Amino acid sequence: MKGRVYCVLSPFFLPLPPLRIMTAPPVHGINVTSSSQCAHYNSPLDIIAIKHKCCNQFYACISCHSELAGHPAQVWEIEERGEKAVMCGSCKHLLAVLEYLECGNRCTKCEKGFNPGCKSHYNLYFAVERKV
Numbered sequence: 001m002k003g004r005v006y007c008v009l010s011p012f013f014l015p016l017p018p019l020r021i022m023t024a025p026p027v028h029g030i031n032v033t034s035s036s037q038c039a040h041y042n043s044p045l046d047i048i049a050i051k052h053k054c055c056n057q058f059y060a061c062i063s064c065h066s067e068l069a070g071h072p073a074q075v076w077e078i079e080e081r082g083e084k085a086v087m088c089g090s091c092k093h094l095l096a097v098l099e100y101l102e103c104g105n106r107c108t109k110c111e112k113g114f115n116p117g118c119k120s121h122y123n124l125y126f127a128v129e130r131k132v
């Protein structure tokens with residue numbers, strides 16, 4: 001659904017200045033830093049946190065999830081790539097899965113670099129398209 005209809009129906013959906021004071025969701029994990037690095041991945045590039053489909057919680061990485069969550073991780077399906085499941089640990093911007101996959105390992109907001117090595121485990125977090 002596109003937002004336009006709402007403007008007519010309710011004053012609450014009239015254009016408002018975007019809310020800047022947004023509290024970032026908590027990031028779970030082992031030894032998580034304020035930039036969402038963790039015990040497993042802590043280079044200056046390992047700054048993203050990923051919301052897991054199974055519990056809707058942000059974890060610094062999949063290993064943190066498997067050690068702490070107590071349940072198997074579920075991946076986001078290809079149809080769910082609009083889900084804001086990736087958080088930049090630097091500016092706390094939330095990226096949709098697709099946005100993240102296409103961001104060229106750079107935050108779409110603050111342009112901080114993300115670890116290009118994460119590519120090799122995308123499949124742990126997101127269903128990957130079948131290559132024909």
Ligand SMILES: [Zn+2]
Nearest residue numbers: 052054055069
């Ligand atoms: Zn979970």
Ligand SMILES: [Zn+2]
Nearest residue numbers: 038040061064
């Ligand atoms: Zn971790």
Ligand SMILES: [Zn+2]
Nearest residue numbers: 088091107110
């Ligand atoms: Zn950022």
